[in-house]
Amino acid sequence: MMALPLSIIGVLLALYLSGLQFSLFVMIGFMLLMGMVGKNAVLLVDFANSAIANGKNTDEALIEAGAKRLRPILMTTIAMIFAMLPLALGSGIGSELKAPMSISIIGGLLSSMVLTLLVVPAIYKMINPIDRFFRKFYEAGKVE
Secondary structure (H helix, E strand, C coil): CCCCCHHHHHHHHHHHHHCCCCCHHHHHHHHHHHHHHHHHHHHHHHHHHHHHHCCCCHHHHHHHHHHHHHHHHHHHHHHHHHHHHHHHHCCCCCHHHHHHHHHHHHHHHHHHHHHHHHHHHHHHHHHHHHHHHHHHHHHHCCCC
16 A cells, blocks of 8 residues: 555656646546556565565565565566557547546656555565564464
């Protein structure tokens, strides 16, 4: 959930740099963006959780998750950016409605990709000890 607000930075920056307005279509694009950003963060966290379950410590798990999940995250993000480029650069009928949506998606994907790969592991490292404490309590029924 920490990755979702990170995409707002890219959306607002892309709209500001392009001189476009925040509209209903931008909000629709923002909903699509939330799914992509959430998927990227889930890829990292799920891989780190499975590495920890296999006996690695948090640092090793996060380094391995970053290394092994970087390529799928980059591939899906770059594919989505190139899919949005015709809408962003189009000049046909209705392009004034579609361009802000696609530009906001491109900006949000770029910023969230970079920030997700940096911020999500840092937050995970901070929250993991708290998570382990509560898992002991809820799974075993007592705190040691």
